[in-house]
Amino acid sequence: xxxxxxxxxxxxxxxxxAHIVDEKLDGTILLYIDRHLVHxxxxxxxxxxxxxxxxxxxxxxxxxxxxxxxxxxTSRKSLKDIASFIQEDDSRxxxxxxxxxxxxxxxxxxxxxxxxxxxxxVIGPEQGFTLPGTTVVCGDSHTSTHGAFGALxxxxxxxxxEHVLATQCLITKRSKNMRIQVDGELAPGVSSKDxxxxxxxxxxxxGGTGAVIEFCGSVIRSLxxxxxxxxxxxxxEAGARAGMVAxxxxxFEYLKGRPLAPKYGSEEWNxxxxxxxxxxxxxxxxxxxxxxxxxxxxxxxxxWGTSPEDVVPITGSVPDPETFPTEAKKxxxxxxxxxxxxxxxxxxxDIVVDKVFIGSCTNSRIEDLRAAAQVVKGRKVAPNIKRAMxxxxxxxxxxxAEREGLDKVFTDAGFEWREAGCSMCLGMNPDILSPKERCxxxxxxxxxxxxxxxxxxxxxxxxxxxxxxxxxxxxDVRKLAQFQGSPHIEAAVAPEPTSGKAHADxxxxxxxxxxxxxxxxxxxxxxxxxxxxLRGGAAGLPKFTILRGIAAPMEKPNIDTDAxxxxxxxxxxxxxxxxxxxxxxxxxxxxxxxxxxxVLNKEPYxxxxxxxxxxxxxxxxxxxxxxxxxxxxxxxxxVIAPSFADIFFNNSFKNGMLPxxxxxxxxxxxxxxEAVAGREIEIDLPNQLIKxxxxxxxxxxxxxxxxxxxxxxxxxDIGLTMQLEDxxxxxxxxxxxxxxxxxxxxxxxxxxxxxKLAVKAAPLPKTNRGDVKTEPLEW
Ligand SMILES: CC(C)[C@H](C(=O)O)[C@@H](O)C(=O)O
Ligand code: SF4
Numbered sequence: 221x222x223x224x225x226x227x228x229x230x231x232x233x234x235x236x237x238a239h240i241v242d243e244k245l246d247g248t249i250l251l252y253i254d255r256h257l258v259h260x261x262x263x264x265x266x267x268x269x270x271x272x273x274x275x276x277x278x279x280x281x282x283x284x285x286x287x288x289x290x291x292x293x294t295s296r297k298s299l300k301d302i303a304s305f306i307q308e309d310d311s312r313x314x315x316x317x318x319x320x321x322x323x324x325x326x327x328x329x330x331x332x333x334x335x336x337x338x339x340x341x342v343i344g345p346e347q348g349f350t351l352p353g354t355t356v357v358c359g360d361s362h363t364s365t366h367g368a369f370g371a372l373x374x375x376x377x378x379x380x381x382e383h384v385l386a387t388q389c390l391i392t393k394r395s396k397n398m399r400i401q402v403d404g405e406l407a408p409g410v411s412s413k414d415x416x417x418x419x420x421x422x423x424x425x426x427g428g429t430g431a432v433i434e435f436c437g438s439v440i441r442s443l444x445x446x447x448x449x450x451x452x453x454x455x456x457e458a459g460a461r462a463g464m465v466a467x468x469x470x471x472f473e474y475l476k477g478r479p480l481a482p483k484y485g486s487e488e489w490n491x492x493x494x495x496x497x498x499x500x501x502x503x504x505x506x507x508x509x510x511x512x513x514x515x516x517x518x519x520x521x522x523x524w525g526t527s528p529e530d531v532v533p534i535t536g537s538v539p540d541p542e543t544f545p546t547e548a549k550k551x552x553x554x555x556x557x558x559x560x561x562x563x564x565x566x567x568x569x570d571i572v573v574d575k576v577f578i579g580s581c582t583n584s585r586i587e588d589l590r591a592a593a594q595v596v597k598g599r600k601v602a603p604n605i606k607r608a609m610x611x612x613x614x615x616x617x618x619x620x621a622e623r624e625g626l627d628k629v630f631t632d633a634g635f636e637w638r639e640a641g642c643s644m645c646l647g648m649n650p651d652i653l654s655p656k657e658r659c660x661x662x663x664x665x666x667x668x669x670x671x672x673x674x675x676x677x678x679x680x681x682x683x684x685x686x687x688x689x690x691x692x693x694x695x696d697v698r699k700l701a702q703f704q705g706s707p708h709i710e711a712a713v714a715p716e717p718t719s720g721k722a723h724a725d726x727x728x729x730x731x732x733x734x735x736x737x738x739x740x741x742x743x744x745x746x747x748x749x750x751x752x753x754l755r756g757g758a759a760g761l762p763k764f765t766i767l768r769g770i771a772a773p774m775e776k777p778n779i780d781t782d783a784x785x786x787x788x789x790x791x792x793x794x795x796x797x798x799x800x801x802x803x804x805x806x807x808x809x810x811x812x813x814x815x816x817x818x819v820l821n822k823e824p825y826x827x828x829x830x831x832x833x834x835x836x837x838x839x840x841x842x843x844x845x846x847x848x849x850x851x852x853x854x855x856x857x858x859v860i861a862p863s864f865a866d867i868f869f870n871n872s873f874k875n876g877m878l879p880x881x882x883x884x885x886x887x888x889x890x891x892x893x894e895a896v897a898g899r900e901i902e903i904d905l906p907n908q909l910i911k912x913x914x915x916x917x918x919x920x921x922x923x924x925x926x927x928x929x930x931x932x933x934x935x936x937d938i939g940l941t942m943q944l945e946d947x948x949x950x951x952x953x954x955x956x957x958x959x960x961x962x963x964x965x966x967x968x969x970x971x972x973x974x975x976k977l978a979v980k981a982a983p984l985p986k987t988n989r990g991d992v993k994t995e996p997l998e999w
Pocket of ligand 2: 289339360362580581582641642645646664
């Protein structure tokens with residue numbers, strides 16, 4: 221028996237190991253992907269790439285698409301088709317493009333007329349598409365949600381979406397193992413959202429960088445699948461590649477009867493359960509990082525700043541940045557308070573709220589709505605609240621909630637009851653904050669401008685958001701409701717058949733109001749230049765060897781991808797033309813003029829080819845590949861920083877760009893000093909050196925062999941992977957033998973299951989691996 225099999229393994233190790241198709245000497249791994257979720261924002265360029273290269277989707281049966289980010293959450297009573305339903309041009313184009321692509325490539329799709337439509341991370345689990353022990357990816361950072369099932373689930377960029385569509389594999393490397401153990405019992409009024417906010421407050425938004433977090437301990441074991449999903453969802457906010465929870469009885473119970481899970485009671489189900497049970501970490505498995513949390517230290521938590529790590533118990537007050545440990549932290553803290561319109565020392569419970577949003581892939585599941593309704597029942601939304609919205613995560617969640625009468629509880633109190641979608645989590649649709657409006661939100665990101673330009677977001681749990689709506693201020697839910705245990709420990713039941721009639725919402729906003737909200741958005745000033753793509757297909761990438769140029773200095777930590785390229789520019793279906801929108805909020809003033817204080821508006825940095833940032837965790841947050849595209853389009857080909865968020869790091873390489881992590885402070889300072897002085901620097905990739913303009917070496921840097929090889933030679937890694945066809949096919953045969961429940965044609969052969977396909981999939985295509993099975997296995 222090989223040694224590797226005897227070494228104690230973690231849950232992550234086991235799932236990862238089971239999906240290795242090929243491993244290179246430098247640790248680069250070709251990983252097989254079982255489940256691929258697709259949405260409209262991060263897929264158009266990937267499909268375009270496939271088409272240009274004449275490639276097919278390898279496993280349409282393992283791919284599920286929906287539209288969620290751009291869709292209005294108003295009543296769909298008058299819905300004819302998506303093209304006439306979506307008013308905003310760019311949003312419509314993205315949704316229509318997805319519909320064209322799913323038809324063209326034969327992919328199962330839940331469109332707006334399908335009750336199964338919803339946020340991609342809500343519908344995957346709901347359908348049983350997400351299963352324990354699988355690898356799950358999506359062009360979306362919150363794919364980490366699916367880790368609640370003991371799946372290895374992570375967000376990828378658009379180039380990787382294309383890679384998975386074409387090859388069903390990804391090029392990756394091993395992550396570190398991190399364990400967050402939460403023991404004890406959650407106090408009444410404390411929910412899983414408080415657990416994860418508390419954990420992020422403790423380890424910071426870069427705390428999980430390079431790691432996969434396994435959540436364990438008695439608290440996690442007692443949580444329902446919904447609650448576990450909320451926790452894994454926000455692993456990405458802790459900087460981790462993924463979050464995982466070992467599958468157990470609660471997991472199996474949740475999966476029973478889900479349309480795409482193996483049929484309960486069948487031989488396949490029993491075989492699957494036996495396999496799933498074997499996945500839990502070995503008792504003596506080693507973790508690189510260990511964090512312990514005592515449940516009694518967690519009380520209802522809210523954020524005060526513009527990063528998810530800026531948390532404070534609701535009983536606390538706004539912190540004073542002058543007490544922060546470093547000068548950089550003080551500067552960042554002052555800026556946050558100014559942005560948030562807060563004064564140090566203000567009790568959190570004194571902060572008046574304008575809007576309340578209960579929704580998003582973190583907290584829009586049935587249990588979240590039940591918990592919020594428990595607080596709201598028999599009460600009224602405070603008069604100062606301009607808008608309180610409930611946005612169910614999927615059409616099925618909405619329907620279930622209506623069966624339970626929750627819609628009535630909410631609307632009686634003065635909430636709006638909306639249709640499913642991402643909504644005000646990031647406001648790519650008309651649901652946004654107006655400038656300076658303050659929102660109590662159950663979403664996951666409080667970045668500047670996230671819910672609308674200059675909007676102010678406080679993150680919290682559904683019961684806390686419900687309490688804020690009732691009180692009109694941030695409020696301690698424990699003062700409002702009597703809880704019998706945690707609001708989240710009830711295990712969920714599988715959905716009932718989807719035959720019920722969709723609830724017709726009469727209390728929706730008029731289109732005029734929506735238009736008014738839309739005008740809050742900054743104009744898209746970015747010229748969407750020609751249709752050429754930067755990469756993909758046979759075209760390959762520009763080669764990267766020596767880069768010489770001006771380097772722009774930056775100092776901020778946690779520069780997130782929302783800041784690099786805000787949401788209103790994600791609606792493009794091209795990879796180019798985003799340069800003028802780079803760092804939009806920092807670069808332009810409210811009147812649209814350039815901000816003279818921003819580094820890229822100063823000479824000589826207008827022509828910068830490199831960014832040198834002394835703040836850690838560059839590119840955190842969303843998986844949007846639009847961030848490297850925007851940098852690239854501006855002319856920046858390399859970013860140097862102490863550390864990077866994983867997805868941004870990967871995305872950069874896929875676009876022929878070189879992100880350089882320099883952890884040594886002195887080395888980084890030398891490079892930063894050259895940047896501050898406005899002198900050119902030289903990045904010599906073949907020799908892995910950074911030099912000053914006279915050719916003197918400032919420092920050396922590290923880069924993985926395979927990535928370097930691809931950059932220096934301008935290689936298209938999809939082409940490289942396709943050369944491994946034999947290995948992939950062999951791996952698929954093995955998987956079909958060992959985990960047959962993962963094969964099949966899914967919904968492609970199951971029209972009429974729980975609703976019709978809104979867009980008919982094309983006839984079953986011949987896939988890259990040959991004909992799909994004619995007889996679907998029992999799903
Ligand atoms: C649009 C998508 C790339 C993005 C993500 O990756 O997270 C979005 O879902 C978000 O929450 O910002
Ligand atoms: S974080 Fe928000 S925008 Fe992103 S997938 Fe989840 S709900 Fe949608």
